[in-house]
Amino acid sequence: MMGEASQPVGVKKVWLDCDPGHDDALAIILAGYDRRLKLIGVSTVAGNQTVEKVTLNALGVLTAAGLRDIPVAQGQAKPLIRAPQICPAIHGDSGLEFHDGGSMQDYAVGSPVLEKAVLYMHSCISSHAEHERVTLVCTGALTNAALLVTLFPEVLDSIEIVLMGGCMGTGNTGSVAEFNIQSDPEAAKIVFECGVPLTMVPLEVTHRALATPGVLQRLTARPTPFLQLMHKLLLFFAQTYRDVFSFEHPPLHDPLAVFYVACPEAFKVKRMRVDIETCSTLSAGQTVCDIWGQSALAPNATVALEADISTFWEAMISALLKADMVSPLKSPANPV
Known part of the structure; x- marks a missing residue:
């Protein structure tokens, strides 16, 4: 990773708040190796599995991908007021399992920082935001983010x-609700109403970014331990998604x-009002999107409508190949 003195002009500083399952693992690698980004830290939150398990997963991904210099902070173990829910049907008992057995936890080296995640975040x-905003990328429940903006409004x-x-x-995971928002609707409501510039990338966009056989073939073209690991990761994810969601x-x-x-230019977006349903027993966690501008409330979010998926895959594969070049993996059975 580049030091502060040599950081290229225009590179965006990113903090990733996540619940590492299979797609979070690739999000970490993209954040760590895309030339337009500088990953400054990772925090974890319960979601795909318990916070202890997803924290080990984060350490495993960073180790395998040659990103051990990135600090990891363990975050909230449950939503603000609701009972926790996890997703073993998709991500397995560990939260990040492989097609032929084992899990990303087998590769974890090191420990999270001792400080609580919100304090460390x-x-x-704050130390990185002297001249420009840091982008907080959230790919799990918004519990950590809600606490951050509540406890530290200056942020x-x-x-x-x-x-x-x-x-x-x-x-x-709900008829009209997506898993991350449904996991902690109250936290999502706080985040969407806190006033920061906010962009939402919804299921309508992400459901188009499919890991097709052509994508998987690109990971097997170079039979290195790291790329084999990524291939096994995606095979497990493919099978569970097929079984659960067809x-x-x-x-x-x-x-x-x-x-x-x-690469925001690869997206078509629209400003709109997005409210979070927190009261209904049928639709808690629904993101109520005012697509036609009928709300009396001011827009509070930029919502992605479309993405250039081929450009995304080029960036994703490039990041994986960069990680492969520096990965410490020596063999699938001997992680470091």
Whole structure:
């Protein structure tokens, strides 16, 4: 990773707040290796699995991808007021398992920082936001982000938020609700109403970023331990998505939020009002998108409508190949 003195002009500083499952793993790698971004830290939140498990997953991804200098802060173990929910049907018991057994936790080296995530996020983001906003990319429940903007309102002038979450119509784990927002609707409401520049990359966009056989073939063209690991990761994800959602190929949700920060020109977007449903027993976590501008309330979000998926895959594959060049993996059975 480049030091502060040598950082190229125009590179955006990114903090990634996530719940590392299979697509979060690729989001971490894209944030770490896209030349337009500088990843300054990773925080974890319960979601795809418990916070302890996803924190180990984050350490495993960073180790395998040659990004061990990136600090990891363990965040909230449950939503602000609701019971926690996890997603083992898609991501397995560890939260990040492989097609032929084992998990990303097998590759974890090191430990998270001792400080609580929200405190560490605030101090780190503040130290990097002297001349420009740091982009907080959220690819899990918004619990950490909600606490950050509530406890430290001064950070509102230092960040913008780009999140993978929500939907304009059909949900995934709810009829009209997407998993990340549904996991902590109250936190999402706080974040959407806090006043920071906010961009939402919803299911309607991420469901088009499919890991097709052609994509998987590009990962097997160079039979290195790291790329083999990524291939096994995507095979597991493909099978569970096929079993649970009947998708022929799995969508990579979370890297699209990172890609938006790197390449916003690859997206078609629209400013609109987005409100979060927190009261209904039928639709808690629904992102109510005022597509036609009928709300009396001012727009509070930029919502992605379309993305150039071929350009995304070029960026994603490029990041994976860069990680492969520096990965410490020696063999699949001997991580470092």
